[in-house]
Amino acid sequence: MRLSIDKLSLSRALAHVASVVERRNTIPILSNVLLSIGNNELTLTATDLDMEIVETVPATAKGEGATTVPAHMLHDIVRKLPEGSDIALQRDGAEGRLTVTSGPAQFSLQTLPADDFPALSVEDLGHAFTLPAADLKRLIDKTRFAISTEETRYYLNGIYLHAAESGGKPVLRAVATDGHRLAQAELPLPKGAKDMPGVIVPRKTVLELARLVEDADGDVRIELSQSKIRVTTARVVLTSKLIDGTFPDYQRVIPQGNDKRMEVDNTAFAQAVDRVSTLSSDKGRAVKLTISDGKLTLSVNNPDSGSATEELTVDYGFDPLEIGFNARYLLDISGQLESGTAEFQLADPGSPTMVRDVKDASALYVLMPMRV
Template structure:
């Protein structure tokens, strides 16, 4: 294997791939990036066996071959070279020689034949979607995913396709986010799959071109997404997502309208003195005012009063301040609408106009 490449041509694809490679590996070769040269293309592959990213770069005057090199070391070498540098890479036995300007590097390599294959079943379902639209859907929901919950189906994101309708749902059991949109073309099928947490975070990071068109293929076990020169693959969470529809079937109280920025600022200030572990704040809601208050084990107290539009019965309810902040920050309008269920089991947060997404936060007992 032998090729020349400009630093800029390899740096971004290498950065995109290295992020899926875990620092601690069960197999040493998983810390490496697989490099294959065929048909005047350099194909880079990185995986942790749950997620895989493949990048394809067009090159000329290259000698075909395959090898694996330590991913982070190779990235650091490329990253720290001056902009515009021409990199020459050549395989010599079990070493890879890298020449750039007056720099010389020699990296230990491992044979490509030992690189594990990413097992994928046949991906029979397909749809296309604009990258900007899909990234917005991911970003409006992913913050609600659980992290290392024993209910492992919550450590991911539900993707629901119903003909031309797209729905994304995430929940950690204390809050829920739902985003709904329509696809440009009908798919002709119904499907529910759960994308793994790490895959969702990686995918959101990779969707940096809002104009790109994504081609999505999936089965009940795997998903593959074509993003420009990249191919993203992930194993899906093998479980059934809980039925969240019942939360919408309860009777709701009168909505409370409040300026989004005022609520965010007040919550941020009051939460300074909340219990560090639970972040609890109390809402005392009256006809024209909302009092937000908190206290902590050190007997510190904070309180702030806001003017609101509300016509319902007075009530007092407590929430995790961070959960409310996350939800309110993801609204696009200047006005936030909070609607509390009559049995005080949940609070719906959305916009005054019919919007594509809803957030639901469960109250706390303080």
């Protein structure tokens, strides 16, 4: 088993697959990447038993075969080799080692048998549809910041992907919430997704998908069952278990009667929040919004460090209102709005507030207030 491959192709593929591999493993084979050679292609496979990534790259190969080597070690070696270099991989079956050669540099890595490498069971997942990689990237980018990291509420540790209706039209909707904020994004329902089950895609899988679609062109194919998801791009196949749980009825927390609307320049608002929150306490990070006719005052009062205020001109013609929010949550939402204007739909200081991009009806954000 011998092959030659350029550094860029191998490094990029290893970056994808090695990110799945946990750095500390009680099962040695799970620290390894499976390298398979055939038809002048190198196929790399990595798994943590919950998720599997398989990536295929062109290579010049002699013979066929497979072996496994430490994923992060191989990635570090390839990453440190000179740019533009060619890399040769050769397996010595008798010694049980893989030799990595590039110019004058040579490394000999211990291997484990390919037959011992575990594989996620492959079955017909039942539901399949295709959508542009850019659309999948958008759904992920618009919602992933709101995924909960609280392990006790495991059913919130991912993005809820499901078919829904919006304005009387079928949509594919992604929702994430951590109980303090909610992010929702949608796009027209792809053909074949009508009867798909609602699934919760785990946080780690979401992060890996974000990396994959960052580099992907064209369409991606998504296959689903109640327990697994498979996403296929031109050269990468990601298969993952799903979170076995019930996502809460998120529509109950989306306010319907918020009758006070404020429009504000999104860039100016984010910059002002960032400035005044410099004085907020690390624990609370609360910023008070005082809204009156045509004016918004952002303020922070921290007994330990001082106070800060900043005024902005806004479009608002309702009763005066004071409401507090976590500054980081405000900045996270502002970062998702693509047009220049943010619309806040408010009710009272104790009720959820909805934030939207005035030029993008396909995404919305809900933010719980704080006491200030």
